[in-house]
Amino acid sequence: MPESVPPSPSDKPLLAVLKGERRDPPPIWMMRQAGRYLPEYRALRADKGGFLDLVYDSEAAAEVTLQPLRRYPQLDGAILFSDILIVPFAIGQELSFVAGEGPRLAPTMLDARMRDLEPHMERLQPIYETVRRVKAELSPQTTFLGFAGSPWTVATYMIAGQGSREQAEARRLAYSDPGKFDAILDMIAMVTVDYLSGQIEAGVDAVQLFDSWSGSLAPAQFERFVIARTAWIVAELKKRHPKIPVIGFPRGAGGKLGAYARETGVDAIGVDETADPNWANRELPQGMPVQGNLDPLALIGGGAPLSDAVQRVLDAFSGRPHIFNLGHGIQQDTPLAHVEELMRQVKGGE
Numbered sequence: 001m002p003e004s005v006p007p008s009p010s011d012k013p014l015l016a017v018l019k020g021e022r023r024d025p026p027p028i029w030m031m032r033q034a035g036r037y038l039p040e041y042r043a044l045r046a047d048k049g050g051f052l053d054l055v056y057d058s059e060a061a062a063e064v065t066l067q068p069l070r071r072y073p074q075l076d077g078a079i080l081f082s083d084i085l086i087v088p089f090a091i092g093q094e095l096s097f098v099a100g101e102g103p104r105l106a107p108t109m110l111d112a113r114m115r116d117l118e119p120h121m122e123r124l125q126p127i128y129e130t131v132r133r134v135k136a137e138l139s140p141q142t143t144f145l146g147f148a149g150s151p152w153t154v155a156t157y158m159i160a161g162q163g164s165r166e167q168a169e170a171r172r173l174a175y176s177d178p179g180k181f182d183a184i185l186d187m188i189a190m191v192t193v194d195y196l197s198g199q200i201e202a203g204v205d206a207v208q209l210f211d212s213w214s215g216s217l218a219p220a221q222f223e224r225f226v227i228a229r230t231a232w233i234v235a236e237l238k239k240r241h242p243k244i245p246v247i248g249f250p251r252g253a254g255g256k257l258g259a260y261a262r263e264t265g266v267d268a269i270g271v272d273e274t275a276d277p278n279w280a281n282r283e284l285p286q287g288m289p290v291q292g293n294l295d296p297l298a299l300i301g302g303g304a305p306l307s308d309a310v311q312r313v314l315d316a317f318s319g320r321p322h323i324f325n326l327g328h329g330i331q332q333d334t335p336l337a338h339v340e341e342l343m344r345q346v347k348g349g350e
Contacts, residue, residue: 014076014143015205017289017321018245018268026314026322028346029077029145030339032329033068037336040067051097055082056126062133069142071336074343077143077323078134080199082127084149084210087191088158090124092117101162108161110169114183124195128202135203143206145247146199150211151188151229158184167216174221189229193236200241208247208270209233212328215252222256227263234265247291251328258283273297273327277316289321294342296326302338310345 014027035041041064048054055061064081085103089095091114093105107116131146138144152170160169174181196207214226234246249270250260261269261284271280271292284290298309313324324346330339 012143022321026324027076028324034064034081036332037334058126058129061130065134074347079145092119105161109159128198131202144204146204147208148192150209151185152225153211153213154188155184206245211250214250230264281316291323291325293327296331
């Protein structure tokens with residue numbers, strides 16, 4: 001039996017798992033790991049001003065991207081610090097962030113049509129500069145992840161002008177004016193391909209598509225608005241960058257998760273905290289890399305409940321390529337000591 005070959009200095013465990021390898025311990029990163037639960041982030045944001053100012057300051061955004069890796073060297077991945085609403089900003093809507101209330105887009109697509117917007121694709125360039133700056137600083141073992149929002153989720157913000165309860169405005173428009181709704185999704189999809197391609201050319205190793213609101217759709221709509229559009233984006237990206245893995249994250253997909261995994265062409269699938277990990281392991285294609293799915297609130301709780309929840313995830317996905325992650329973004333009030341607990345348990349005391 002041949003001896004195992006130790007990993008080379010340039011080995012990236014997370015990237016290897018995205019390409020179908022099983023690694024033990026599993027690689028780990030956390031959604032929203034760069035952000036407001038970190039005191040160093042809060043200090044930098046206080047110095048730089050508003051959220052959008054921070055995103056568009058490439059030097060500062062690169063620093064935010066790198067902060068969690070300095071605090072938690074066990075992390076195997078860096079996730080670009082940006083926002084999914086950069087795409088509608090480039091398409092021509094004006095974007096602002098209201099303190100305590102979240103993002104705002106104007107004009108809303110209830111009141112405007114795509115032809116009314118003046119595109120500003122140069123608004124994507126500072127994001128690519130952030131990627132280049134981060135890439136120059138990352139260790140060879142760290143996988144650099146870019147991302148974008150999926151068309152359905154981005155459309156919900158473009159149509160309502162903000163986050164909305166049950167995404168009702170977007171769902172109503174899909175029924176009342178399907179032509180306009182499809183035009184919005186198509187434009188988002190086209191710009192998203194260019195945007196992700198630009199991130200890849202600037203230096204990311206893999207990309208993730210966030211469909212944070214996919215759980216609000218009926219099955220037929222999920223097929224059209226989530227699966228079909230994601231499949232188109234993945235196919236177009238693969239034409240340009242065939243070796244770059246794509247992670248799909250259809251939050252709230254539930255029983256539609258298997259269809260998403262089989263039909264979109266994504267290389268790996270993110271599982272949110274509402275899915276039982278043992279069920280997900282049975283439903284998803286054999287050998288497909290899975291990412292997830294610790295409840296972010298378990299991370300806040302800490303102690304024995306956190307340890308038990310972590311072990312359930314590790315056990316459920318022990319027979320396939322697995323990236324340990326949260327089921328959604330880390331919460332602002334997460335104790336740093338609990339993140340350290342998580343790292344120790346997943347990484348076996350590293």
